[in-house]
Amino acid sequence: MSDRRRSTSPRAYEMRKRAEEVGRTRQRIIEAAVHLHGTAGPASTTVTAIAECAGVTRLTVYRHFPDEPALYEACSGHWLSRQKLPRPDRWVAVGPPIERLTAGLADLYRFYRAGEQMLTLVIRDQHAIPEPIREARQETTLKYVDALAGAWPEDGPPVRRAVIGHAVAFSTWHSLCREQGLTDDEAVKAMVTLVEAVAARA
Incomplete structure (x- = not known):
């Protein structure tokens, strides 16, 4: 292995770990929203409630989903992906x-x-x-x-x-x-x- 590859590998590893963590956080937020929509209903589901359910801050929720349509689209898509949809x-x-x-x-x-x-x-x-x-x-x-x-x-x-x-x-x-x-x-x-x-x- 060259010195160049050896020196960049730790950085690439850290970047990959960071990307995986970001993905896991996003997934927790989506699953929290799905859970709350399916138990309390969308009208009663606040960003604060989603953040608490997902174990993150409100700011983290907004970083992943800057507006309501983005969050609802991800939530809807995740729930539908678990269903056997009509054909x-x-x-x-x-x-x-x-x-x-x-x-x-x-x-x-x-x-x-x-x-x-x-x-x-x-x-x-x-x-x-x-x-x-x-x-x-x-x-x-x-x-x-x-x-x-x-x-x-x-x-x-x-x-x-x-x-x-x-x-x-x-x-x-x-x-x-x-x-x-x-x-x-x-x-x-x-x-x-x-x-x-x-x-x-x-």
Whole structure:
């Protein structure tokens, strides 16, 4: 090993250690935010609470996440990475409209049940969530509706798309399964029956 390589190795090692520590600190902050969002809700999650949960200072939180959208985006991305997400790309491979609707709603309702606690609090506190994050969620919901409604002719009645939009909403699943006590399968069948009735009128 040359003298030059020998002299720079300790510095490179220290830089790597520092980078790893920065990464671990960032991860602790993200995990603290996810925990608080999923237990207290976004509206009750302060930077001070995140700092205390992560074992860092408020200044450290701001160094890693200078604004709310950056923190919420990292938090949302981390939580979603732990979930088995709905796959609308697979729904569209199912041709017949009712079969696609059944497959899509089953996939969605499975996801809603698995992520119920976080989704309930996030939707309850959506007024406290930065606009870019809310818009991204709305775009995702629109993709769900597009994937399911796209199985029918484009010139169908607006009410059919509206009912499909109602069926894909988390609030609909929560009402049917938590408030009315249906199973996921029963809720899917109820919504499919409703959409079928609307489609039959077209």
